Amino acid sequence: MNHTVMLAGILILAVGTFSLRLAGPLLRTRFELPERAQQVMSAAAIVLLAALVATAALTDGQDHAGIARPVGVLVGGVLAWRKAPFVLVVVAAAVTAAGLRLLGAP
Amino acid sequence: MRSIWRTLDRGLLRDIALVCLADGVVGISYGAISVGGGLQFWVPVALSLLVFAGASQFLFVGIVAAAGSPVAATIAGLLVNARHVAFGLAVSEVIGGGWRRLPGSHLMTDENVAFALGQEDLRQKRAAYWACGIGIFIFWNLGTVIGAAAGSVIADTDVFGLDAAFPAVLLALVLPALRDRSTRTAALIGSVVALAATPFLPAGLPVLLALVGLLFYRSDKPALEAVR
Numbered sequence: 001m002n003h004t005v006m007l008a009g010i011l012i013l014a015v016g017t018f019s020l021r022l023a024g025p026l027l028r029t030r031f032e033l034p035e036r037a038q039q040v041m042s043a044a045a046i047v048l049l050a051a052l053v054a055t056a057a058l059t060d061g062q063d064h065a066g067i068a069r070p071v072g073v074l075v076g077g078v079l080a081w082r083k084a085p086f087v088l089v090v091v092a093a094a095v096t097a098a099g100l101r102l103l104g105a106p
Numbered sequence: 107m108r109s110i111w112r113t114l115d116r117g118l119l120r121d122i123a124l125v126c127l128a129d130g131v132v133g134i135s136y137g138a139i140s141v142g143g144g145l146q147f148w149v150p151v152a153l154s155l156l157v158f159a160g161a162s163q164f165l166f167v168g169i170v171a172a173a174g175s176p177v178a179a180t181i182a183g184l185l186v187n188a189r190h191v192a193f194g195l196a197v198s199e200v201i202g203g204g205w206r207r208l209p210g211s212h213l214m215t216d217e218n219v220a221f222a223l224g225q226e227d228l229r230q231k232r233a234a235y236w237a238c239g240i241g242i243f244i245f246w247n248l249g250t251v252i253g254a255a256a257g258s259v260i261a262d263t264d265v266f267g268l269d270a271a272f273p274a275v276l277l278a279l280v281l282p283a284l285r286d287r288s289t290r291t292a293a294l295i296g297s298v299v300a301l302a303a304t305p306f307l308p309a310g311l312p313v314l315l316a317l318v319g320l321l322f323y324r325s326d327k328p329a330l331e332a333v334r
Binding site for chain 1: 193210305
């Protein structure tokens, strides 16, 4: 591919992404938000993160993610629910998925 | 900068370091995949430095390496990154005002937003946000350079189960917020909507659709609101 076209694509993506990120902080300094609106904003971020977890755990592109990854995330989730240390949660999720793959799980 | 380190307790710092390390490994794989797919060294490196948003970068290099249109790659990347608008609204106070908004916005990722939202007071939120953001930025870019230079060292991080580690990271960080019933309902409905939409919509859109879950969100101070 042409270098100039590639560079243009990267720069547009960079400027666009930065604008999306800056939009929130810029808007918020213009308007003082009531407490309730702040709560809704936080809830919106949590809803998006939860949906990211669900889609990243269960889907791969437009397909489903197989078995190893969802089970790994589930093990991590249960440990987190039981208030296990963060490091254990993360390592257990990875080791479970890697182990299941070693055993031949998709 | 020094106050960040003083505010963060050792446990939180260790958690953040772990996420940075994992991001670094994924960065190595991203750099290697990009170069292995026929792209030149500077492409993944420039993306990591200037775009700094993992999912959109994987998508971008995937599309252009498959000889897809760079316009399509750019649009796909922007769609995936649209969620940052909502993140920015949620953490603008955490980022702070003035010049901090520029670097603070560029450092915005799923991970440091989740870390910040999980902290109690504003000082802790701020320290977690910046420490995690700066850490991930360094490790992600370092990983990209190493991966792109070395070629196919680690092409597939699935072998290490890292694809399961990242959802688990975010899940562990949002779980405390999900103990609030109204937030949990909104998150559950949103997640189901996102999952249902995934087979039919391009990447990024399903997650945005999850925001319909907010229709079921009731903030926990209705009485106070009524008095006002």
